Amino acid sequence: MTETGLPILLPFALIIVLIFMRSTVSSRWTGIVGALLNMIVAVYLFLQLRHDDVLVLQVGGWEAPYGITLALDYLSALMLLVTALIVLVIAIYAFRFIGDRPGYSKFHVFFFSLTMGVNGAFITGDVFNFYVWLEVILLSSFVLITMGAKKDQLEGGIKYMTLNLIASLLFLAGIGLLYGKTGTLNMAHLARILINDQQSILMNTSAMMFFVALGIKAAVFPLFFWLPASYHTPNITVTSLFAGLLTKVGVYALIRFFTLFFVQDVYFWHNLLLIIAGLTMVIGGMAATIYFETRRILSYHIISQIGYMIMGLGIYTPLAIAGSIFFMIHNIIAKTNTFLVMGIVSKIKGTFYLKDIGGLYKERPFIAILFIIPAFALAGIPPLSGFFGKFILIKAGIEDKHYIVTAVAVLTSLLTLYSMIKIWNEAFLKKQPESTHLPSKVKLKISEVLPSVILALASVLLGLLAAPFFEWTLAAANQLMDPNVYIEAVLNKIE
Amino acid sequence: MNSVILQLAAKYLRILFLSFALIALVRGHNFPGGGFIGGLLAALYIVYDSLAFTTQQIKKELIVRPEHYIGSGLVCVLLSFLPSVLSGSPLMQGKWLSLDIPLIGVTKLGTPLLFDVGVFLTVMGVTLLFLFTLSTKK
Numbered sequence: 001m002t003e004t005g006l007p008i009l010l011p012f013a014l015i016i017v018l019i020f021m022r023s024t025v026s027s028r029w030t031g032i033v034g035a036l037l038n039m040i041v042a043v044y045l046f047l048q049l050r051h052d053d054v055l056v057l058q059v060g061g062w063e064a065p066y067g068i069t070l071a072l073d074y075l076s077a078l079m080l081l082v083t084a085l086i087v088l089v090i091a092i093y094a095f096r097f098i099g100d101r102p103g104y105s106k107f108h109v110f111f112f113s114l115t116m117g118v119n120g121a122f123i124t125g126d127v128f129n130f131y132v133w134l135e136v137i138l139l140s141s142f143v144l145i146t147m148g149a150k151k152d153q154l155e156g157g158i159k160y161m162t163l164n165l166i167a168s169l170l171f172l173a174g175i176g177l178l179y180g181k182t183g184t185l186n187m188a189h190l191a192r193i194l195i196n197d198q199q200s201i202l203m204n205t206s207a208m209m210f211f212v213a214l215g216i217k218a219a220v221f222p223l224f225f226w227l228p229a230s231y232h233t234p235n236i237t238v239t240s241l242f243a244g245l246l247t248k249v250g251v252y253a254l255i256r257f258f259t260l261f262f263v264q265d266v267y268f269w270h271n272l273l274l275i276i277a278g279l280t281m282v283i284g285g286m287a288a289t290i291y292f293e294t295r296r297i298l299s300y301h302i303i304s305q306i307g308y309m310i311m312g313l314g315i316y317t318p319l320a321i322a323g324s325i326f327f328m329i330h331n332i333i334a335k336t337n338t339f340l341v342m343g344i345v346s347k348i349k350g351t352f353y354l355k356d357i358g359g360l361y362k363e364r365p366f367i368a369i370l371f372i373i374p375a376f377a378l379a380g381i382p383p384l385s386g387f388f389g390k391f392i393l394i395k396a397g398i399e400d401k402h403y404i405v406t407a408v409a410v411l412t413s414l415l416t417l418y419s420m421i422k423i424w425n426e427a428f429l430k431k432q433p434e435s436t437h438l439p440s441k442v443k444l445k446i447s448e449v450l451p452s453v454i455l456a457l458a459s460v461l462l463g464l465l466a467a468p469f470f471e472w473t474l475a476a477a478n479q480l481m482d483p484n485v486y487i488e489a490v491l492n493k494i495e
Numbered sequence: 496m497n498s499v500i501l502q503l504a505a506k507y508l509r510i511l512f513l514s515f516a517l518i519a520l521v522r523g524h525n526f527p528g529g530g531f532i533g534g535l536l537a538a539l540y541i542v543y544d545s546l547a548f549t550t551q552q553i554k555k556e557l558i559v560r561p562e563h564y565i566g567s568g569l570v571c572v573l574l575s576f577l578p579s580v581l582s583g584s585p586l587m588q589g590k591w592l593s594l595d596i597p598l599i600g601v602t603k604l605g606t607p608l609l610f611d612v613g614v615f616l617t618v619m620g621v622t623l624l625f626l627f628t629l630s631t632k633k
Contacts, residue, residue, distance in 0.1 A: 057586060
């Protein structure tokens with residue numbers, strides 16, 4: 001199916017158009033139109049999955065395991081959909097928040113190369129190809145962080161780049177070991193070889209390399225330091241984009257690899273995952289409480305929430321994996337939205353520091369509502385999306401008798417709630433401190449508020465329509481727990 | 496630097512560098528070489544020129560801006576996908592055309608060559624962009 005390549009080809013074509021484009025106005029419009037097209041592609045591919053279990057494209061006609069395979073199952077399709085939503089929203093948001101700022105003239109080129117990287121990582125069926133997409137993501141995100149060339153941006157960018165390069169190095173080393181031991185890098189072929197292999201405990205070295213590398217990418221507990229060091233420096237548009245997509249690629253890969261072919265030593269790996277998950281939740285949540293800069297608080301929250309996704313993988317039942325996927329999608333939407341709202345707040349008040357902000361609830365009740373929806377969704381208050389995500393995970397945890405990590409998950413919700421209430425109290429309820437200079441009366445444009453409205457609606461809908469949506473994530477989880485469908489589709493399909 | 500010998504040498508070496516680059520590009524499908532190496536060799540001639548002359552002069556001599564080299568390279572890559580898509584084969588499958596050119600003989604032209612031309616232009620553009628960015632004072 002040639003269409004399977006579209007999530008990569010479309011951003012690629014957009015990059016070309018944008019390179020030749022001179023005026024920033026037309027590239028902003030191209031950005032929005034391109035993001036819409038990307039959305040259409042994602043929806044189309046998702047609908048195609050009603051006919052086939054897995055969409056497979058053997059690139060260049062070289063059959064697996066010799067060529068590069070693109071394979072799209074339910075998990076990939078769901079991730080493509082939510083990525084397309086975020087890309088669309090950010091394209092609209094960038095219309096004014098990037099605008100024609102100096103230094104940002106090529107923003108859209110790198111925006112779409114990041115999109116291409118993320119899409120590619122979600123649909124590839126080859127471990128080495130996945131590494132290539134990781135590099136595409138890394139390079140474009142580095143450029144996006146340092147755009148504007150301020151001192152702290154360069155500092156954050158270098159920390160980000162260094163730690164992520166270490167991750168890439170480890171990942172590459174893991175690939176080398178894996179290839180040495182099995183002679184293949186096609187994910188389905190790896191799975192087929194490793195299922196029948198009695199010696200597969202030898203895989204633990206590669207699995208550990210992959211785990212550390214992807215752990216850095218996903219920002220889990222002892223490896224997350226690049227994230228809070230860099231996320232508060234770039235333009236808020238870029239931070240929102242990263243908050244939604246970057247770490248989730250790591251989580252996606254962990255879910256994919258540890259359900260498809262690293263399944264030999266389940267007892268060890270899944271206990272490790274659970275311990276890491278618990279620590280990530282608590283440490284991220286606690287670190288968030290000591291900051292008073294909104295972007296930093298929210299950055300630590302990203303880390304805390306990654307813990308929940310890893311927890312679902314650690315429990316390793318269909319229900320738990322479905323919970324992980326549900327939670328990941330909810331989190332991408334809600335987390336990006338909190339950053340978007342903080343961008344709007346900083347535009348009104350001219351700062352990200354909570355001490356200097358106040359009185360927004362009286363001044364702009366609409367913005368307050370826009371903030372309270374994703375914030376409550378993150379804290380897990382019904383009927384918003386986060387409640388169901390956490391509910392599924394906790395139910396799966398209790399069913400499978402993982403009481404400690406489940407208790408930690410419940411308690412971390414309180415930490416999340418505390419931080420959200422802190423932002424709410426400081427920015428919205430308390431009176432505006434008098435000492436600060438406010439920008440003169442700011443009038444908000446539609447393109448600034450619309451993205452946040454779309455995501456808030458998505459959060460509410462995800463909560464209200466949780467049942468049908470849960471069916472999809474459960475279908476994805478069932479597919480992951482039964483790798484044979486994927487393996488058969490990739491290895492035996494003759495076009 | 497302003498050396499007459501270097502400037503004169505640069506003029507003649509230009510032809511040598513460029514023809515090597517093109518040879519590397521064309522033979523690349525079956526032998527060592529290819530778009531990446533060809534692109535680097537082609538960029539080398541401009542690096543050499545920029546040592547002999549000034550970067551400003553070189554910028555004027557180049558017909559298009561480095562970014563546009565990258566852009567047109569990517570266009571070539573995208574175009575090389577078209578034959579496979581239009582003929583209904585899997586994406587990126589190589590399509591070949593046999594041409595009987597007088598004096599040279601039967602030549603096979605294929606989409607991999609177009610892809611390589613794309614790589615050539617992109618690598619050349621990127622190298623030039625590095626060069627110009629690093630040699631411009633701010």
